[in-house]
Ligand SMILES: Nc1ncnc2c1ncn2[C@@H]1O[C@H](COP(=O)(O)OP(=O)(O)OP(=O)(O)O)[C@@H](O)[C@H]1O
């Protein structure tokens with residue numbers, strides 16, 4: 001049976017860096033959903049305000065099912081912030097939701113050129129657990145949440161392999177940025193609208 005591993009999380013959290021390193025370790029098939037949408041004509045329209053694309057999720061799910069079924073590789077790694085919503089559930093799916101302290105995430109996002117509304121929208125999405133919520137909606141019971149704050153890509157991959165190879169159990173629901181930021185006295189900084 002094919003094993004589908006999702007690497008999801010807020011934009012800039014480190015999905016692609018992690019997923020590519022894991023792909024090498026497992027000799028897996030790698031699918032980056034941003035590229036996949038472009039290459040397979042799954043983009044419905046561009047959201048100019050948010051500099052992002054709107055994809056046909058239903059068509060993407062069908063196409064992904066095809067790709068997963070036809071590849072000879074037993075391990076498929078899917079990288080994308082909406083991966084949970086479009087991954088077919090008939091295979092053995094394991095979801096890793098990468099989480100990063102908003103302060104560090106903000107730095108990563110700024111390095112990628114995010115500013116203004118788009119920056120704060122994404123930071124707020126991290127704070128209110130949007131990607132985790134999507135993962136729970138579609139793949140409950142198959143989710144691991146990883147706080148990757150301050151961790152090297154190598155360490156993150158090690159943690160993922162420990163879980164996949166059952167040396168560690170996976171946990172979900174321990175990240176609480178709202179509480180963390182409140183304690184640090186910085187929550188207000190993130191909730192502002194620009
Ligand atoms: N563990 C890490 N430690 C330090 N820097 C990292 C780590 N992971 C990723 N980065 C850096 O953070 C930035 C964002 O990483 P990456 O592109 O992997 O994120 P992403 O989640 O795939 O983003 P997007 O949603 O835009 O595809 C890159 O500049 C990358 O080099």
Ligand SMILES: [Mg+2]
Pocket residue numbers: 015016017
């Ligand atoms: Mg990426």
